[in-house]
Amino acid sequence: MTDSGPGEPTHLDPEDWDAFRALAHRAVDDTIDSLRRLEREPAWRPLPPGVADRLAGSLGPEGIGEQATYAEYRELIEPYTNGCRHPRFFGWVQGTGVPLASVADFLAASINQHMAGFSQSGPLVEQEVLACLAQLMGLPAAASGILLSGATMANATALAVARRAHAPGDYDAIGLQGPGRPRLAFYGSVETHGWAGKVAEFLGFGRDSFRRVPVGAEHRIDVAALAARVADDRRQGLQPFAVIGNAGTINCGAIDPLADLAGFCRAEGLWFHVDGAFGALASLSPRHRHLLRGLELADSVAFDLHKWMYLPFEIGCLLVRDGAAHRAAFQESGGYLRSFERGVIAAGLPFAGRGVELTRGFKALKAWMCLRAYGTRRFGAAIERNIDDVQRVVDRLRREPELEVLGPAPLNVVCFRYRAGLEAEAELARINEEILLRIQESGLAVISSTSVEGRFALRIANTNHRARAADLTQVVDAVLALGRELAPRPGPR
Ligand SMILES: Cc1ncc(COP(=O)(O)O)c(C=O)c1O
Known part of the structure; x- marks a missing residue:
């Protein structure tokens, strides 16, 4: 390594490779721990206001070093994702992230x-x-x-x-x-x-x-x-x-x-x-x-x-x-x-x-490593389970008199709403929007919403290789419970 002048390192490689190795190992250990903890963590947690304040203006002419930067990643960045790694993430259409692919991304970046x-x-x-x-x-x-x-x-x-x-x-x-x-x-x-x-x-x-x-x-x-x-x-x-x-x-x-x-x-x-x-x-x-x-x-x-x-x-x-x-x-x-x-x-x-x-x-590396390690059959089995689990939800939604499926549901997506005999579209939209946000904010699960033929719909999209049927059951149970809590009670007859 050469320095441009006394005390002025120009290189961006670690000054201490052994310390860097220890840091990299710690990053792997911490990441694997966090993946194994997912089930016990909230599906999403709101960003505390302090995070935005700390990130704004965090970059300037002087760095704080690798160790301190990693500590900030752990404190300010890692906990505040949209939750799409979680077993109860069913929002929009986002994959959950295969762990081997994270290793592949690291390797791809390393050989650049x-x-x-x-x-x-x-x-x-x-x-x-x-x-x-x-x-x-x-x-x-x-x-x-x-x-x-x-x-x-x-x-x-x-x-x-x-x-x-x-x-x-x-x-x-x-x-x-x-x-x-x-x-x-x-x-x-x-x-x-x-x-x-x-x-x-x-x-x-x-x-x-x-x-x-x-x-x-x-x-x-x-x-x-x-x-x-x-x-x-x-x-x-x-x-x-x-x-x-x-x-x-x-x-x-x-x-x-x-x-x-x-x-x-x-x-x-x-x-x-x-x-x-x-x-x-x-x-x-x-x-x-x-x-x-x-x-x-x-x-x-x-x-x-x-x-x-x-x-x-x-x-x-x-x-x-x-x-x-x-x-x-x-x-x-x-x-x-x-x-x-x-x-x-x-x-x-x-x-x-x-x-x-x-x-x-080198995006191809993560695809190649995962396909090489697990074969196309294992991916097919996960996809098949996602569809089967959603189809079970569809069956249940059709049996629950308080719930209503909106639009077709031929695959791994289902749109639905809490209905319970309510007629006014504006009221249905208000109640279902509140159900959506409470489910997200409680950390139980992440589902999203859409509009189906002009009607506000809760939406489950299952592209989640960690989800089990029970995770979806919890979401439907929560929609029912919240709907009962939020819907106006029928008045005395
Ligand atoms: C049917 C369809 N087409 C296109 C897109 C856009 O894909 P991307 O977000 O990867 O650009 C999406 C994203 O959800 C989608 O569901």
């Missing part, structure tokens, strides 16, 4: 591979993960893919590929600019996640280019309405280019008729993209794979390993059937990226040509 490509092991690992996932989704072995930060980025990247594949020849140069450029349009059901609007704007199409198509009773896209909308748009001079099929809608987990959508897209010359952010992972369960029939016909599929494969954030995946179409969307070169027949860059930078990012971290 730049995942654009290069002649190194990481890209081979990512390729193997993608090949395994493509097989699980029923896509051909030749399919291309990339690991990204999440489903929003994977969906956005898919749309960029679709746009390039179906846009006019000079699209890459002129894009959407200039007179006479076609107004592009893409389609998905009204139940499509909010990424579609954001991405329509981000890619420059404008939010109106995302055409929201009505759904039927099971929240599945109405294919006849889709066909009518596409035909109408064509008559108006728009250029339809893609259809999004949902494999697991955000609200209720509904699955669009994917095979019908694939057939429609083929007949109409449209790109068929599936947003399977969590639902596509049901294909790991042999008992539930049939629900996703038609997924294997998609031109592209986006999904998250940080949702229903329980890996820690972030890791999303995009698979593209036609590798040439995938690469065509992201061509770029520069003298500084030239490859040679030998040396560090002989393998080129294949992943730089599969998305807009040049630099990506």
Whole structure:
């Protein structure tokens, strides 16, 4: 180690490796202790006001050293998560974090591979993960893919590929600019996640280019309405280019008729993209794979390993059937990226040509280590249990006269509310919102809420590999108890 001057260390490696080793070991021990304690901890604890005060302005020219910084992590950061590691976390759609993946993230950061490509092991690992996932989704072995930060980025990247594949020849140069450029349009059901609007704007199409198509009773896209909308748009001079099929809608987990959508897209010359952010992972369960029939016909599929494969954030995946179409969307070169027949860059930078990012971290390692250690079957079994446990909840909710299921619940998500004969929507919303917040604030569990056909709903999404049926039972019991406490008692007759 060299110092720039007396008393002025410039290096950022530990000054005392033995002390650093002890600190790293302690971090591992503390983390494993905290994982083993989860069950006895609240699912969530509110942030004390002092934490924000202590974190604000905590950084400046002088550091406080490794030991003191770790102590602050333990005091100010580690206890105050949203609770998504906990066995009773059922909010939004968030994975619980497989412990081996935490080790993998540490190792990935330690070897610090730049995942654009290069002649190194990481890209081979990512390729193997993608090949395994493509097989699980029923896509051909030749399919291309990339690991990204999440489903929003994977969906956005898919749309960029679709746009390039179906846009006019000079699209890459002129894009959407200039007179006479076609107004592009893409389609998905009204139940499509909010990424579609954001991405329509981000890619420059404008939010109106995302055409929201009505759904039927099971929240599945109405294919006849889709066909009518596409035909109408064509008559108006728009250029339809893609259809999004949902494999697991955000609200209720509904699955669009994917095979019908694939057939429609083929007949109409449209790109068929599936947003399977969590639902596509049901294909790991042999008992539930049939629900996703038609997924294997998609031109592209986006999904998250940080949702229903329980890996820690972030890791999303995009698979593209036609590798040439995938690469065509992201061509770029520069003298500084030239490859040679030998040396560090002989393998080129294949992943730089599969998305807009040049630099990506080694997310693939956690996927590879967990799949290598546990095999796809064990993940499939966990997914299967999540679905079975939620289906048991659905059965119970349907039997409880005070509770009401809202919308379909075909998978691992159920929306419901305390009803108990109440009619006024505003009152139902107020009572159920209070139930939601009391459950969260009590630390018993984390559930979330949504709106189903305009009605306020409590929502359980089970992408939790630690949850047991009894954890869900506790949530339903608590909703009933709180509902009875909060609902106005019927007056004397
Ligand atoms: C169906 C669906 N699509 C897209 C997303 C966005 O995924 P991410 O948060 O990983 O960007 C989600 C997130 O819950 C989702 O459920």
